[in-house]
Amino acid sequence: MSDNDTNDDEVRTDGSGGGGIVAPDDETPTWSERKQRSQGLSRLTYEYFERARREDQDLRQQSDYVERDVLAFPAWPHEMIRNLALTSFFVGMILFLSATLPPEMPNPANSAVTPAIILPDWYLYWSFGLLKLGPLNPNLAILGGAKLMADRTYGVLANVVVVGFVAIVPFINKGSARRPVEQPFWAAVGMAGVIFSLTIAALSIKNLIPMDSHLLFDLTFLVPIVAGTITYAVLKTMREGYMFDLNRRYYRLRPPK
Structure with missing residues (x-):
């Protein structure tokens, strides 16, 4: 077996090589190992989508149908970090809009006068x-x-x-x-x-x-x-x-x- 074949068969933990071989969950890098990487969330997001793309591509080539029971990154902390970043962005945008464009406050309701049209929300x-x-x-x-x-x-x-x-x-x-x-x-x-x-x-x-x-x-x-x-x-x-x-x-x- 040549060195090239050995490198191709090597199990990669980031889903970016090895002929589409995906590492099992116990070989996925731990949180502390990922925390030491300097790339941060951008690199983590890239690895997530790249791994999912390769798994989907390999399954399409190997069979007539695609099963969605494929390996992926663990829900914690990888999925949680990505979702938290997206949630924080949208919540920040909502707070920004509410601060810059506050809703107009109408006159307070008069309990002694019945409105002409009563509607729910x-x-x-x-x-x-x-x-x-x-x-x-x-x-x-x-x-x-x-x-x-x-x-x-x-x-x-x-x-x-x-x-x-x-x-x-x-x-x-x-x-x-x-x-x-x-x-x-x-x-x-x-x-x-x-x-x-x-x-x-x-x-x-x-x-x-x-x-x-x-x-x-x-x-x-x-x-x-x-x-x-x-x-x-x-x-x-x-x-x-x-x-x-x-x-x-x-x-x-x-x-x-």
Whole structure:
């Protein structure tokens, strides 16, 4: 065996050589050894991405699919240092913006005056909109034209149904698809749900939208259906085209069944 072969087979701890051979965890440099290096975080980040790139490249050459159970740097301290640096940067930017552009403080609320329009925080508009589904609460002839439950109770029940559906979807859809094009139906359901959250939020502030309230009510349920149908049709078409086959070869992240 030549010296070159010996050098090629040598296990490297930084993932930058050795024909793609990756050192096991017990041979990974310790924290004290890395701390002595003068390059610092930049060198550590480079080694991380270089090692991940080589592992991915070697696995693609050796098999028809790529398993994500590959070796990487330990979570502590390598991953933690990188994530802490990124987190500190963004937190610093937020603090800088809040210091240079402080929010305008309006006049204090007057407890003796009721506001003309009472709205929750913007991220709860969808839930507030579900409380306004009174027109969908049917009048039952068997009860003499009365409603089975009050409109407020009907809206609370609608919140329970929507939240329950969102919570149960992960247990219903147990497929191994990783991209929307692989399961167009569930992708369409997700898109329809996102659009519905926006339209029902618009319904909650219908007093602020210059549109007929009846038309807005109809669009609240019609637009999500149209969006879901278009999403399903587009993704279904992509499954039969060149792009789906190309991406399937590139993103083959699990063994074939």
